[in-house]
Amino acid sequence: MGESLRAQTAIAGIGLSEFGEVAGWSHLELMAQSVVRALDDCGLKKSDIDGVFAMIEPTSLPVPAVCEYLRLQPKVMEGTMLGGSSFVNFLQWAALSITAGLCEVALITYGSNARSSKVRPGGFAAIPYETEYGARLVTSYALAAARHMHEYGTTREHLAEVAVAARGWAQKNPKAFVQDPLTIEDALSARMISDPLGLNDCCLITDGAGAVIMVSAERAINLPQQPTYLLGVAAEHSHQQIAQMADLTVTAAARSGPRAFEMAGISPKDVDVLELYDAFTINTLLFLEDLGFCKKGEGGPFLSGGRIAPGGDLPVNTNGGGLSCMHPGMYGIFTIIEAVEQLRGAAGDRQVANANIAIAHGNGGTLSIQVTSVLGGPDTV
Amino acid sequence: MGPEEQYQAHLAEGDIKLQRCDNCHATIFYPRVLCPDCGSTDLEWQTISGHGEVYSTTTTRRRPDRGGDFNISLVELSEGPRLLSHVENIEPDRVEIGMKVQARISGGEEEGYRLVFDPMEGADHG
Numbered sequence: 001m002g003e004s005l006r007a008q009t010a011i012a013g014i015g016l017s018e019f020g021e022v023a024g025w026s027h028l029e030l031m032a033q034s035v036v037r038a039l040d041d042c043g044l045k046k047s048d049i050d051g052v053f054a055m056i057e058p059t060s061l062p063v064p065a066v067c068e069y070l071r072l073q074p075k076v077m078e079g080t081m082l083g084g085s086s087f088v089n090f091l092q093w094a095a096l097s098i099t100a101g102l103c104e105v106a107l108i109t110y111g112s113n114a115r116s117s118k119v120r121p122g123g124f125a126a127i128p129y130e131t132e133y134g135a136r137l138v139t140s141y142a143l144a145a146a147r148h149m150h151e152y153g154t155t156r157e158h159l160a161e162v163a164v165a166a167r168g169w170a171q172k173n174p175k176a177f178v179q180d181p182l183t184i185e186d187a188l189s190a191r192m193i194s195d196p197l198g199l200n201d202c203c204l205i206t207d208g209a210g211a212v213i214m215v216s217a218e219r220a221i222n223l224p225q226q227p228t229y230l231l232g233v234a235a236e237h238s239h240q241q242i243a244q245m246a247d248l249t250v251t252a253a254a255r256s257g258p259r260a261f262e263m264a265g266i267s268p269k270d271v272d273v274l275e276l277y278d279a280f281t282i283n284t285l286l287f288l289e290d291l292g293f294c295k296k297g298e299g300g301p302f303l304s305g306g307r308i309a310p311g312g313d314l315p316v317n318t319n320g321g322g323l324s325c326m327h328p329g330m331y332g333i334f335t336i337i338e339a340v341e342q343l344r345g346a347a348g349d350r351q352v353a354n355a356n357i358a359i360a361h362g363n364g365g366t367l368s369i370q371v372t373s374v375l376g377g378p379d380t381v
Numbered sequence: 382m383g384p385e386e387q388y389q390a391h392l393a394e395g396d397i398k399l400q401r402c403d404n405c406h407a408t409i410f411y412p413r414v415l416c417p418d419c420g421s422t423d424l425e426w427q428t429i430s431g432h433g434e435v436y437s438t439t440t441t442r443r444r445p446d447r448g449g450d451f452n453i454s455l456v457e458l459s460e461g462p463r464l465l466s467h468v469e470n471i472e473p474d475r476v477e478i479g480m481k482v483q484a485r486i487s488g489g490e491e492e493g494y495r496l497v498f499d500p501m502e503g504a505d506h507g
Contacts, residue, residue, distance in 0.1 A: 128385075129411055130465050132495060134441060139453050139465075142439035150437070150478045194453075195440040195474065243410075243455055243465040248437055 006263055007381045009095040010220035010227035012213050013042025014337045019208025019326045020177040023116045027056050028069050030209035030328075031111030035070060038211035043224045044105060049213075051076035051103030053090035056209075057112040057329045058119050066109060076103040083364025084277055085235070086110075087212075087333035088371040091360075092233040094214045104215065108336075111209030112329035130241050138202060138280065140242035140366030142194035145282040147248040149196060151297065154285070156196050158300030160187035162281035163200040163323055165309035170320025172310055172350035177206050178324045201281040203322035203331065210333040212340075217381070228340045229381050231357070232264030232374035242366050249297070253290035253361065253370040261292075264357075264374035268292045271374075272355040273342045274314065275335035277363035278321040284308070287361055288316070291372065315352045318342060332362035336373070343377040356380060384412035387426065392486050392494035397431050399460065400424040410462035431484035432459040433498060440473040452476050456498055458484075467497045476500075 015038030017030040025033075031054075039046060052074040054066040063079040066072075076097045082089050087110055094106035113119075127135070148154045164184055170176035187200040220227035236252035236259075239245040261267060268291060276287045285299035293314065294302035308316035317323070319338040322331040339358035341347045356379050362371040382390065384400065388411075391398040400409045404421035408429070415422050433456040440450050452473035457463045468476045469485075482498035 129495075132493070133453055133465055133467055134451060135453055135465060136441070139439060139441060142441075143437040143453070143455055146439055146478065147437040192440070192442050194442060197439075241465070243463050248455075 005095050005099060005233070006231050006265065007217055007229040007376070008099045009214055010217050010229045011336070011340050011375070012215050012220045012223045012225060012227060013038040013044065014340050015039070015041055015211040016337060017111065017209035019175070019328065020206050021115055022113065022207040025113060025116070025207065027059070027111040027113045027117070027209070028065065030113060030207060031056055031066060031109055031211070032069055034111065034209040034211040035107065035109055038213050041225060042213050044213060046070060046072070048105045049107045050074050051094060051097050051106035053078040053094050053106060053108045055079055055081065055086045055110050055330070057114065074103065076106070082235070082369045082371070084279065084330040084332040085362030085364030085369045085371040086330070087336060088233070088360055088362030088373050089235050091214070091230055091336065091373050092235065095230050095233065098214065098216050104219070106214040108212040108214065108333065109210065110330060110333045113207040114329040115205050115207045127241050129243065136194070137366065138194045138197060141280040141282055142197045143242055144248040144286070144367060145196050145280070148282065148286070151249055152300070154300040156188055157184060158285065158304060159196070159201050159281040160184045161304050162278070162284045162308070163187045165303070165306065165312070166278065166317050166321040166323040168309040169318050169350055170324035173319050173325060176320035176325040177204055197280060197282070203279045203327040204324070206326045206328045208326045208328035210337050212333065212336055226344050226378060228343050229376045230373065231266070231376045231380060232260040232262070233372065234259035234263065235369065235371040237369045239368050240365060245367065249286070251286050251290050251367050251370055253287050253372060256370045256372040257291035260372035260374050264376070266357060266374060271357050271359055272315070273318060273339065273352045273358045274316045274361070275318070275339045275358065276316060276361045277331055277335055278317055278323050279327070279331065279363060281323065283363055284316060286367070291359070291361070310350070318347065318350050318352060332364070335360035335362060336375070339375050343375060384414060388412040389494055391426065393490065395486065396428055397484055397486065397496065398426040398428050399462070401427045408458070408460035408462055410458070410464050429458060429460050432501070433457055433482050433484065435468065435476060435478050435480040435482060436463055437478060438468070438476045450474070454498070456482055464496065468500065469497050470499045
């Protein structure tokens with residue numbers, strides 16, 4: 001059943017708005033800038049878009065807001081709110097819509113001016129039994145990190161390795177928002193936010209927007225950019241509030257990963273580059289374990305010694321990630337955009353040699369929803 | 382009255398009661414219309430021991446002028462379910478995973494009642 005979506009569709013265009021601190025620009029304006037750039041990238045016109053898969057913040061009706069702003073009348077509209085994983089999830093529904101003939105040119109987009117507007121991210125209303133205790137987004141991630149440390153001996157040094165690796169990649173990305181040098185010692189001595197997570201364990205809050213244009217594989221071949229094929233995608237959830245997560249050391253990526261890999265017909269050893277939603281350093285560690293790159297509990301030692309940093313065996317979050325490149329409220333779409341850059345061989349100084357298969361993995365809520373996608377270059381079809 | 386209001390009403394009277402499933406015997410938190418495990422709607426309110434153990438814990442850093450650092454823990458009740466709460470009457474950073482704790486009703490009519498936890502009497506707090 002599932003393999004019918006493998007390589008049926010491809011990402012033909014990508015666009016990033018100006019990002020970082022973009023004062024004076026609304027979230028809709030940043031979104032529109034990213035869409036213009038994605039259309040330029042793939043040589044299609046605004047009027048070609050007949051499917052819209054969107055989330056923007058802060059807007060209660062994101063899809064009509066995007067369609068109105070761009071004056072689009074799509075045949076397919078989708079805006080399911082799965083937090084930061086929404087955008088990798090949109091890949092699945094855009095692929096299905098195109099394959100079923102419901103639409104031909106799908107736009108996936110996101111925009112936020114979380115930094116300039118000071119409107120805090122996530123689209124979260126008060127969560128019963130959590131918010132009343134003063135719990136914030138970081139709380140759940142801190143609780144997961146503390147439990148992982150307790151069960152497996154993971155240390156703050158292991159988490160610092162994740163932050164330092166992300167910064168190393170950011171220093172190779174001229175557009176990354178934070179480029180200052182960062183050492184393990186710097187990360188360990190930074191201000192604590194919610195133990196065991198300190199300042200450098202937490203993602204940035206930036207402005208920014210992204211857009212992805214998806215078409216059928218046949219159509220993508222005739223467009224200017226090298227196609228990036230959607231080889232596999234799967235979504236899983238485990239909870240909304242952290243008290244309901246059965247095991248804080250195992251995310252739903254342990255289920256979304258194998259299903260996405262099965263659809264793609266690959267295993268972790270085939271993956272050349274990983275873009276993992278790193279809202280906090282613990283995310284990267286958990287997802288490496290849950291996606292099968294190392295055994296459960298061994299994530300800390302596995303990623304240490306610069307393994308996921310530039311020059312390491314396993315390139316992870318090559319744009320600098322949410323920790324050092326950008327994180328405008330929700331980061332999911334940027335995992336896709338960086339994966340496409342890498343698979344096109346267009347990533348400049350941070351380019352991973354011969355990148356042919358990439359993972360773009362979205363996380364939503366408080367480790368609540370996990371969506372894994374496998375993307376491939378021309379040699380995979 | 383729905384299950385959540387019933388839970389609140391019990392707390393207002395000083396009773397810590399959770400639903401227990403007549404079919405699969407799971408104790409349920411938060412209060413629900415059906416058992417999240419087996420789907421049965423045969424649920425009965427039962428007074429719980431209030432005994433629990435810290436499953437995970439974090440010190441939330443907060444500026445002193447806003448009240449200072451405070452603890453947030455996930456507590457696993459001896460009856461099974463886990464809830465997010467505070468462990469109070471101890472320095473926040475002295476709360477440890479595995480610590481035995483005892484539930485106490487906090488809050489009031491206005492803001493709603495809720496469970497918080499204290500270190501269990503006689504337990505070793507290291």
